[in-house]
Amino acid sequence: xxxxxxxxxxxxxxxxxxxxxxxxxxxxxxxxxxxxxxxxxxxxxxxxxxxxxxxxxxxxxxxxxxxxxxxxxxxxxxxxxxxxxxxxxxxxxxxxxxxxxxxxxxxxxxxxxxxxxxxxxxxxxxxxxxxxxxxxxxxxxxxxxxxxxxxxxxxxxxxxxxxxxxxxxxxxxxxxxxxxxxxxxxxxxxxxxxxxxxxxxxxxxxxxxxxxxxxxxxxxxxxxxxxxxx
Amino acid sequence: xxxxxxxxxxxxxxxxxxxxxxxxxxxxxxxxxxxxxxxxxxxxxxxxxxxxxxxxxxxxxxxxxxxxxxxxxxxxxxxxxxxxxxx
Numbered sequence: 001x002x003x004x005x006x007x008x009x010x011x012x013x014x015x016x017x018x019x020x021x022x023x024x025x026x027x028x029x030x031x032x033x034x035x036x037x038x039x040x041x042x043x044x045x046x047x048x049x050x051x052x053x054x055x056x057x058x059x060x061x062x063x064x065x066x067x068x069x070x071x072x073x074x075x076x077x078x079x080x081x082x083x084x085x086x087x088x089x090x091x092x093x094x095x096x097x098x099x100x101x102x103x104x105x106x107x108x109x110x111x112x113x114x115x116x117x118x119x120x121x122x123x124x125x126x127x128x129x130x131x132x133x134x135x136x137x138x139x140x141x142x143x144x145x146x147x148x149x150x151x152x153x154x155x156x157x158x159x160x161x162x163x164x165x166x167x168x169x170x171x172x173x174x175x176x177x178x179x180x181x182x183x184x185x186x187x188x189x190x191x192x193x194x195x196x197x198x199x200x201x202x203x204x205x206x207x208x209x210x211x212x213x214x215x216x217x218x219x220x221x222x223x224x225x226x227x228x229x230x
Numbered sequence: 231x232x233x234x235x236x237x238x239x240x241x242x243x244x245x246x247x248x249x250x251x252x253x254x255x256x257x258x259x260x261x262x263x264x265x266x267x268x269x270x271x272x273x274x275x276x277x278x279x280x281x282x283x284x285x286x287x288x289x290x291x292x293x294x295x296x297x298x299x300x301x302x303x304x305x306x307x308x309x310x311x312x313x314x315x316x317x
Contacts, residue, residue: 005277012269020262026255087266094263097256101248102312119308123266126301130270130294134277147282 005134006062010073010083017086024093027101028173035172035208040089041077043164043212047156047220048080056150056227059084061135084137087127092164095119100169109169109176117162124157144230152226159222163215171208175199181214253316260309267302274298 017037024033051057059081062072075082095116104112129147132139142150170176175196178185185191188210189203199207248256274280279294 005273008273008276009269012272013266016262016265016269019265020259023255023258023262026258027252028255090262090266094259097259098308098312101256102315103308119305122301122304123263126267126298127270129280129282129297130274133280133282134273136273147280 003062003065006066006072006136009131009134009136010075010081013083013087013090014075017083017090020090020093027097032172036093036168037089039167039172039208039212040092040164041085043167043216044085044088044160045077045080046216047160047223048084049078050220052079055140057137057139059137061138088160091120091123092116092161092168095161096165096168100165100173109166113162113165113169116165117158120161121154121158124154128153143227150227150230152223152230155226156219156223159219163219167208167211167215171204171211175204175207178211181211184214185210248316257313257316260312263305264309267305271298 021033021037024036027033028036052059059079060072064070065072073081073083077085096112098119099112099115100109104115125146128149131137132148139145139148139150139153142148144151146154166178170178177196185207189207191199274291274294279290280297281290283290283293283297
């Protein structure tokens with residue numbers, strides 16, 4: 001094990017996340033840029049926490065390697081290193097900008113989200129095998145795997161980026177109804193118009209929380225099912 | 231008969247025009263995405279290559295680099311397309 005590897009990974013990701021946050025502020029403004037990074041951390045950390053506490057993988061391979069009480073990484077969100085959540089932020093925002101702003105801005109949001117999910121899987125096909133070979137995280141029971149990385153991890157990447165992409169477009173950068181969730185949303189909120197164009201800031205924030213929670217549950221159920229099957 | 235200028239038709243399309251500042255933001259974000267790929271290439275070069283790739287015949291480091299280039303290609307193509315469209 002090379003001792004420098006976790007330092008390079010953590011400091012490099014923190015630096016790149018700072019650059020991408022600045023890019024988000026330039027593209028969408030301060031309020032939306034900060035909302036995206038906070039929501040991205042809130043979106044990924046619970047799923048990562050479930051993965052670690054469920055015994056699927058661990059981030060403690062480098063603990064006590066650098067110093068007796070040093071857990072391997074400097075900044076943590078509970079049992080998940082901060083740089084992991086920020087890595088998700090970099091990939092999700094980049095793929096969102098690529099497809100919603102440039103490649104297919106006039107297509108349906110669903111198409112852009114699908115393509116964003118596929119791009120994220122493509123990026124992870126490189127990240128995960130390299131990271132697990134270098135013990136940045138260690139898969140404890142890979143099952144059906146590709147280069148030591150469980151297949152369900154890649155489907156997990158797709159689901160997480162796909163749904164988060166839809167959340168960003170439907171609630172953060174713009175405001176649109178989400179048809180599959182409209183039954184629940186209409187019970188909880190009273191929208192003045194069907195297109196939600198006159199939705200206030202407070203109501204929009206509540207809507208964001210509801211959508212994130214509902215879709216997070218969908219992703220967790222999907223991931224747990226896939227992990228059990230594969 | 232009076233001709234309708236083309237502009238009238240164009241304005242009916244709902245198209246957001248990106249300002250230079252917003253374009254710079256997207257360019258910077260692409261730099262970030264490529265940065266992640268470069269970061270993991272550095273990790274490969276300074277740390278361990280993907281061990282499981284050795285079974286395909288090539289040495290670990292060569293196989294890892296070939297694998298990375300294959301995986302990088304679609305990302306680099308998409309990023310270069312984005313940068314081209316932003317010009």
